[in-house]
Amino acid sequence: MPRAVKPKTAAGPSPAKKTAPAKKAKGKLYAMPEKLKEGTVLQDLAKGKWCIGPSIGIGGFGEIYAAARAGEKNYDAVVKCEPHGNGPLFVEMHFYLRNAKQDDIKQFKQQRGLKTLGMPYILASGSADVNGQKHRFIVMPRYGSDISKFFKENGKRLPEGTVYRLALQMLDVYQFMHSTGYVHADLKAANILLGQGKAGAAQAYLVDFGLASHFVTGEFKPDPKKMHNGTIEYTSRDAHLGVPTRRADLEILGYNIIEWLGVELPWVTQKLLAVPLKVQKAKEAFMEDVGAALKALFPKGVPVPLGEYMKYVAKLKHNEEPDYDKCRNWFSTALKQMKIPNTGDLDFKIKPQSSSNNNHSPPGTSKATATAAAAAAPKRPKKVASPDIISDSEEEEEAPRRKPQAKASPAPRRNAKVTPTISPRKRYAETSPTRKRVKTEPNGTPKPRATPRAAASPRARASPRSAASPKARTPNAASASFSPALSLRAKHGKTVVNDDLTPKPRSNKTYEFNFELDVSMDANVIVNVKRKKKAGAKDQPTGEGDVKTPSSRSLASSKEDTPVTRVNLRKVNGEGVPGSPLAAAASSSSSPSPRTPAVTVRKYRR
Numbered sequence: 001m002p003r004a005v006k007p008k009t010a011a012g013p014s015p016a017k018k019t020a021p022a023k024k025a026k027g028k029l030y031a032m033p034e035k036l037k038e039g040t041v042l043q044d045l046a047k048g049k050w051c052i053g054p055s056i057g058i059g060g061f062g063e064i065y066a067a068a069r070a071g072e073k074n075y076d077a078v079v080k081c082e083p084h085g086n087g088p089l090f091v092e093m094h095f096y097l098r099n100a101k102q103d104d105i106k107q108f109k110q111q112r113g114l115k116t117l118g119m120p121y122i123l124a125s126g127s128a129d130v131n132g133q134k135h136r137f138i139v140m141p142r143y144g145s146d147i148s149k150f151f152k153e154n155g156k157r158l159p160e161g162t163v164y165r166l167a168l169q170m171l172d173v174y175q176f177m178h179s180t181g182y183v184h185a186d187l188k189a190a191n192i193l194l195g196q197g198k199a200g201a202a203q204a205y206l207v208d209f210g211l212a213s214h215f216v217t218g219e220f221k222p223d224p225k226k227m228h229n230g231t232i233e234y235t236s237r238d239a240h241l242g243v244p245t246r247r248a249d250l251e252i253l254g255y256n257i258i259e260w261l262g263v264e265l266p267w268v269t270q271k272l273l274a275v276p277l278k279v280q281k282a283k284e285a286f287m288e289d290v291g292a293a294l295k296a297l298f299p300k301g302v303p304v305p306l307g308e309y310m311k312y313v314a315k316l317k318h319n320e321e322p323d324y325d326k327c328r329n330w331f332s333t334a335l336k337q338m339k340i341p342n343t344g345d346l347d348f349k350i351k352p353q354s355s356s357n358n359n360h361s362p363p364g365t366s367k368a369t370a371t372a373a374a375a376a377a378p379k380r381p382k383k384v385a386s387p388d389i390i391s392d393s394e395e396e397e398e399a400p401r402r403k404p405q406a407k408a409s410p411a412p413r414r415n416a417k418v419t420p421t422i423s424p425r426k427r428y429a430e431t432s433p434t435r436k437r438v439k440t441e442p443n444g445t446p447k448p449r450a451t452p453r454a455a456a457s458p459r460a461r462a463s464p465r466s467a468a469s470p471k472a473r474t475p476n477a478a479s480a481s482f483s484p485a486l487s488l489r490a491k492h493g494k495t496v497v498n499d500d501l502t503p504k505p506r507s508n509k510t511y512e513f514n515f516e517l518d519v520s521m522d523a524n525v526i527v528n529v530k531r532k533k534k535a536g537a538k539d540q541p542t543g544e545g546d547v548k549t550p551s552s553r554s555l556a557s558s559k560e561d562t563p564v565t566r567v568n569l570r571k572v573n574g575e576g577v578p579g580s581p582l583a584a585a586a587s588s589s590s591s592p593s594p595r596t597p598a599v600t601v602r603k604y605r606r
């Protein structure tokens with residue numbers, strides 16, 4: 001759904017006019033939800049009433065308000081509210097409703113001997129009409145500060161002991177979540193919140209389940225619809241290919257740990273974040289020999305638990321259940337060696353470091369990161385899978401998105417192995433229209449699916465470029481072939497969702513372009529790329545790839561001589577919600593498409 005990107009600052013209630021449509025800031029791609037005024041009372045599906053307090057956070061896609069049960073004074077809940085067509089809140093809501101029941105959390109804690117678990121739960125959910133716009137909301141317990149605040153305050157680092165405690169706590173949450181058949185896919189400091197109240201600061205909670213999806217247990221099949229989903233800095237290699245796996249969650253945690261320890265990730269240092277494909281290649285190179293890459297990042301010694309953990313993650317198979325105990329053991333052993341108890345409030349004050357193997361280099365030191373950057377400079381991945389690898393696995397059938405009322409897979413939770421504890425558990429704003437949030441399938445409308453032509457071997461990682469040559473799923477999508485390097489610039493630290501506009505290949509040739517789109521409008525666009533014949537070449541039929549819409553227009557100059565690329569843009573009507581009348585109209589090839597203003601296309605030769 002188109003949303004306006006707004007700065008991540010708390011904002012007070014807006015004096016929005018009653019009849020105003022969803023606000024769409026000029027020059028921005030996405031519309032934010034309508035503001036809820038303080039004092040507004042929302043009624044949930046169970047007829048519970050929630051009084052809205054002040055706004056306490058704006059995420060990439062929605063706004064979070066403090067909330068109190070109507071009639072009570074304690075604002076100990078939060079309401080997360082987004083336009084109804086927004087897929088991720090729908091996914092998040094269903095994840096909570098199905099998989100994060102308080103009883104299940106309690107049972108997991110008992111089984112694992114945990115006093116606390118950083119797994120949030122849902123208190124209520126519902127829909128509300130706000131200024132004429134239908135919104136969805138969920139109500140959750142209110143937590144404290146997110147740890148990105150401390151990370152920033154400390155000059156981009158956290159105390160080593162606290163990093164290991166956080167790793168332990170997040171591994172617990174992963175283990176719970178994975179036991180439900182889902183992965184989180186978007187762990188980052190901004191999504192980790194401290195608890196509230198007495199002893200609250202001893203436990204961190206992982207929030208934002210908007211990208212939760214079933215992990216794969218079968219074949220490894222890249223899925224262009226999901227490629228690069230997540231927060232670009234931390235997106236795992238599997239997620240770059242659109243494959244949700246448990247090892248991917250562990251890898252994301254690993255990248256965060258590196259950063260929390262005060263070292264900039266190579267692809268950040270190299271300023272690659274705007275081009276997901278380059279980030280992906282850098283990560284492939286980094287993980288190829290992660291031991292060496294870490295040595296370059298930590299010249300004074302790689303922290304042992306980090307080194308062991310990352311080497312373990314690099315070896316995991318895509319469908320293998322991680323050994324959570326083994327991972328926890330590395331971190332808890334380090335804590336013991338550092339004589340830091342794994343209890344009490346998490347300490348965010350930087351002190352002189354106590355372990356012998358920790359990182360003593362200042363945060364993001366140029367020397368450490370430069371060497372590492374060189375080590376992780378994008379190389380071509382060694383393993384190249386078939387260029388015909390295409391999307392769609394059974395696992396990508398994300399029940400919440402498609403069948404809101406039904407369990408999607410045969411009770412993965414029941415079958416999931418819960419290993420008994422071995423030891424007692426001590427163990428882009430104005431100029432950056434970045435987020436592509438078009439993955440909105442809340443109506444459960446299934447999309448046309450591709451026929452798999454070939455699958456990668458489970459362990460083989462597809463070449464990013466070959467993986468980017470999908471069979472199209474959307475009948476009227478552009479029929480040219482280009483890589484997912486077509487990117488709207490990702491803003492640092494923000495979750496990005498693949499917009500599912502990856503078009504269908506016309507031939508087995510794949511061209512890679514880097515486009516910068518300056519789109520001064522609020523719309524999703526379908527981009528058709530047509531490679532024109534060389535001057536003098538014989539006229540040939542244009543083929544199925546030459547999709548043109550009545551109002552599409554060529555942006556490349558027809559005066560160029562040798563092969564040029566013609567880029568046609570067609571604005572997609574409606575909110576991008578498959579199944580909606582507007583979306584249907586937009587996908588009809590005969591429907592008129594509004595002209596699209598101010599588009600700049602740059603082609604880079606390789």
Ligand SMILES: Nc1ncnc2c1ncn2[C@@H]1O[C@H](COP(=O)(O)OP(=O)(O)OP(=O)(O)O)[C@@H](O)[C@H]1O
Binds near residue numbers: 059061146210
């Ligand atoms: N339960 C909660 N209690 C207190 N604050 C919260 C809670 N949930 C979220 N927040 C605050 O709101 C911010 C945004 O929340 P969240 O990540 O869920 O939104 P989002 O729109 O999905 O953001 P993004 O996808 O960009 O990370 C968090 O970083 C946090 O500061």
